Amino acid sequence: MNMLPPLTVTRILNGVVALIMGSALNYFGDRLLGVKIELYRGILDYDSLWVLDMFVLPFFVGILVAVIFGLGGKWLCYFPPLIVKSISYLEILYLTGVPEGASLMPFGMWALFVTVVMTAAGFGGVIGEIMVKKTYGRSPQDLIYKQRGDNSKHGV
Helix, strand or coil: CCCCCHHHHHHHHHHHHHHHHHHHHHHHHHHHHCCCCCEECCHHHCCHHHHHHHHHHHHHHHHHHHHHHCCCHHHHCCHHHHHHHHHHHHHHHHHHCCCCCCEECCHHHHHHHHHHHHHHHHHHHHHHHHHHHCCCCCCCHHHHHHHHHHHHHCCC
16 A cells, blocks of 8 residues: 655645635635626626626635745645636526626636636745745755855855
8 A cells, every 4th residue: 555755744734724715815815805706787886896706816816825835836826716706606596596686797708807816826926936936947945045145155
């Protein structure tokens, strides 16, 4: 029987916790703002709260996921907005129905909006990973600082 190494189990648990926390922040942020991008009520529906829900909230979700997960969080941060928005779309489609005065966003347009939300989360994930690593790039932090220390010793 193959057992995963302890580090891998810890990494998977960190990923699950990061996904749950990011999804919870996204869900409760959506409810707090009162915006449902899945519904179309007219052009006046696109206001400042809608912009906050589309760009700012997912940015902070991406930061949260990357900070919890650590290095590699910039790849994991795309999933919480996708999970929350998909569940919300399916909830309206199959459970609650479309409220009066609104219509369900066509799937193609909804997919475009979700892609924008996921991209904002990706930007947040990059910022969160920079916060964790204290630098950006492929080299681990300890190697970068060792090189800087070695150069200062040799007068370079």
